[in-house]
Amino acid sequence: MPGHRTKGFCASAAALVLCAMLAGCGGPGESVGGGKVVLRYTWWGNPDRAERTEQAVARFEKQHPNVQVQTSFSAYDAYKQKLATQAAGGDAPDVMQLDYRQIDQYASGDVLLDLAKQKAVLRTGEIDPGLLATGRLDGTQYAIPQGRGTETVAYDVKAWKESGVPLPGGSWTWSEWADAMRALAQKTGRPGATDPGQSEDCFEVWLRGQGKSLYTKDGGLGFTAGDLTRWWTFTDELRREGVVSPAEQTTQLDGSVENTPLGRGEAMSDSNWDAPASGYLALIPSGVALAPMPSGEDGTPGQYFKPSMFLGVGASTAHPKEAAQLVDFLINDEEAAHILGATRGIPVNESVREAIEPQLKDFDRTIADYQASLEGSLKDPPQAPPSGDNALQTTFQRDYDQVSYERMSPREAAENYVTEAKAELRS
Amino acid sequence: MTTTDISAPAAGKAGTTPVPKRRPKRESQGPAWVFLSPWVLGAIVLTLLPMAVSLYLSFTDYDLFNPPRWVGLRNYVQMFTEDPRYWRSVMTTLTYVVIAVPLQLALALGVALALKSMKRGKGFYRSAFYAPSLLGASMSIALVWRAIFNDGGTVDNLLGTGGWVNKPGWALLAVALLTVWQFGAPMVIFLAGLQQIPGELYEAAAVDGAGKWRQFLSVTVPMLSPVLFFNLVLQTIQAFQVFTPAFAIGAGKGGPADSTLVYTLYLYDRGFVASHMGYASAMAWVLLIVIGAVTAVLFRTSRSWVFYASEGDR
Numbered sequence: 001m002p003g004h005r006t007k008g009f010c011a012s013a014a015a016l017v018l019c020a021m022l023a024g025c026g027g028p029g030e031s032v033g034g035g036k037v038v039l040r041y042t043w044w045g046n047p048d049r050a051e052r053t054e055q056a057v058a059r060f061e062k063q064h065p066n067v068q069v070q071t072s073f074s075a076y077d078a079y080k081q082k083l084a085t086q087a088a089g090g091d092a093p094d095v096m097q098l099d100y101r102q103i104d105q106y107a108s109g110d111v112l113l114d115l116a117k118q119k120a121v122l123r124t125g126e127i128d129p130g131l132l133a134t135g136r137l138d139g140t141q142y143a144i145p146q147g148r149g150t151e152t153v154a155y156d157v158k159a160w161k162e163s164g165v166p167l168p169g170g171s172w173t174w175s176e177w178a179d180a181m182r183a184l185a186q187k188t189g190r191p192g193a194t195d196p197g198q199s200e201d202c203f204e205v206w207l208r209g210q211g212k213s214l215y216t217k218d219g220g221l222g223f224t225a226g227d228l229t230r231w232w233t234f235t236d237e238l239r240r241e242g243v244v245s246p247a248e249q250t251t252q253l254d255g256s257v258e259n260t261p262l263g264r265g266e267a268m269s270d271s272n273w274d275a276p277a278s279g280y281l282a283l284i285p286s287g288v289a290l291a292p293m294p295s296g297e298d299g300t301p302g303q304y305f306k307p308s309m310f311l312g313v314g315a316s317t318a319h320p321k322e323a324a325q326l327v328d329f330l331i332n333d334e335e336a337a338h339i340l341g342a343t344r345g346i347p348v349n350e351s352v353r354e355a356i357e358p359q360l361k362d363f364d365r366t367i368a369d370y371q372a373s374l375e376g377s378l379k380d381p382p383q384a385p386p387s388g389d390n391a392l393q394t395t396f397q398r399d400y401d402q403v404s405y406e407r408m409s410p411r412e413a414a415e416n417y418v419t420e421a422k423a424e425l426r427s
Numbered sequence: 428m429t430t431t432d433i434s435a436p437a438a439g440k441a442g443t444t445p446v447p448k449r450r451p452k453r454e455s456q457g458p459a460w461v462f463l464s465p466w467v468l469g470a471i472v473l474t475l476l477p478m479a480v481s482l483y484l485s486f487t488d489y490d491l492f493n494p495p496r497w498v499g500l501r502n503y504v505q506m507f508t509e510d511p512r513y514w515r516s517v518m519t520t521l522t523y524v525v526i527a528v529p530l531q532l533a534l535a536l537g538v539a540l541a542l543k544s545m546k547r548g549k550g551f552y553r554s555a556f557y558a559p560s561l562l563g564a565s566m567s568i569a570l571v572w573r574a575i576f577n578d579g580g581t582v583d584n585l586l587g588t589g590g591w592v593n594k595p596g597w598a599l600l601a602v603a604l605l606t607v608w609q610f611g612a613p614m615v616i617f618l619a620g621l622q623q624i625p626g627e628l629y630e631a632a633a634v635d636g637a638g639k640w641r642q643f644l645s646v647t648v649p650m651l652s653p654v655l656f657f658n659l660v661l662q663t664i665q666a667f668q669v670f671t672p673a674f675a676i677g678a679g680k681g682g683p684a685d686s687t688l689v690y691t692l693y694l695y696d697r698g699f700v701a702s703h704m705g706y707a708s709a710m711a712w713v714l715l716i717v718i719g720a721v722t723a724v725l726f727r728t729s730r731s732w733v734f735y736a737s738e739g740d741r
Contacts, residue, residue: 080700085699088491108492394700
């Protein structure tokens, strides 16, 4: 290369390299699509929820022509991992759906924006103060609850009726539940339910039915290895009898309704949260009904009303105002509530709830009626779980795998879990 | 994570360009650096820096959200003395390496030998056997594999095994088979090696009365040993880092009952599911050191069994 051109060439090459690097570094928060503000909004859920969310978002975009919303969703397990990675990389979405279990970790990690600062566009006046407080940490409002949910036993109505076993009534104890499942398995030759042993949520309901809790007030473990041994012995015996799903099916659970034994047509019922149970309709067109979770032997209810999920705004968002507007729309707009129905639980805004409740239809109606039937009979929800719980949910499932594949006794697995849980909660 | 690109030094040969007529002036290094800069920057920013950060993090408690907290050797101590699941992942990985690598190399060599003596359709079969190596590393194929070996899947229907991926005793084998199936890359290298063996050697051996098996042991194996060694090292390093098939077949959790919880999957679980990035970094460094050690051992043993044709000249 001739010497006199070298300098100019170097400069231009360097400029090129820099341009390429800068282009690569442009944060997604600053991206602008055709002069519009672009918001990223992510959630977990099923196709039913996705369809309705898309409709609601389209409506929001109509109201705010300067804003474009990019949405994405996945099943809960995958969502949890993806969001954690994004948040850690400082690339949290502008608006994100959060679970009760994530609030503590995300808020204390400065991932979430203080929503009180967006009061002007985000109204919270019509949300029950107790419910609203569940999105608060150390006095700061990090997230807004979006709906109210509770656990349920969802079942295939037609198949249950055909089996001749009496349909579930208003309430049942765990032993009555087990008897019903046993009768179903005998009559139909298929397991009555998903093995509840793998579910930390079911264990919590069982534990609360005995007046205990998963965690103590100071974030320690609220139960002993003995309690867990009794629970796993109970479920393990049902599994050995063929009353609940075999290990080969239980291990395929991933938080989506499609991969539950009920969704795959291999069991008669499943314990799940009420809102996602709407997803079963696509899989069991003949109909799904909801029964309450079993209670303790003396009738103490273990299930509770929980803020079904939250909406939070990323602390690093370039458009806090627009993001808060989207949250406000999803929570307070009556039109949005009509579209969304009860897919994320019954709306938290009281006047919106009153306005839409009479008009709810199909499965939304089922959920509303189910919640109404429990009104006043449930105990207060536990406080938000400590950060470590996020990982322990998976650990719980894995340790129970060792029981259902008969590699460990319920006692060994329970002791294992308690050791791991203590280490997790300490760190 | 470590690099598996041990073929990189070969690229150095490209640097032996013909001697220029005019000696290059000192300042003409400038353009070279400009052209190199993307790669130099890339190596620093994308490789060296993350490695340094990971080494630092391995001595900290870091949950992704709060600033890392220095804990000294605690992660390493915990790993070796307090974590039964860590040792389970080590044993799972070793079992996997011992099953997958020999099977894969045997299959690759077998097919290469068959293809070498083939008269027609060589090109077709070579491509057909190589295709899985191009596709197999992808998530989609791993998911298809899961469906095939699932309860009610193809294998279940044909053999009545009831689905391998749901049985703790069989799931790891399904993972290994997915790797073995991707024998295309070592096969092509074996094929190239086989074609380098001079035909006279076989003729001479035949004249001396050696049968096919004797020819294979006395001519093919020694002449092929450098290639065999290369494939062994490469595949072993890769096997230690197996992730995608185990992730897909174990439904992302190393299931059923931790039977497919290979090392990298447990590392991923600690880092991204349980948010213990410090611990995951420490695991990554131990893996790097172990792979380095295993490779060193392989190189050491190679002195006794790898035969280079040029040695005969010495």
